[in-house]
């Protein structure tokens with residue numbers, strides 16, 4: 001029997017992306033300030049991805065809508 005030299009179905013190794021969590025922090029006057037909001041359920045470290053006027057957690061699927069003070073509609077008289 002002939003031995004196949006080529007190994008089929010072997011995935012090419014790809015390096016993992018470097019974590020970019022540090023980009024979400026800024027240091028202002030010795031204090032660490034978060035640029036983005038973190039998930040209230042998952043706690044700090046899990047950031048919410050900002051969508052259109054809402055924040056979404058990819059871990060627990062928590063969605064928070066941006067609270068915008070609704071202007072009372074003025075009735076035309």
Ligand SMILES: [Zn+2]
Pocket residue numbers: 039040041042043046057058059060061062
């Ligand atoms: Zn979460």
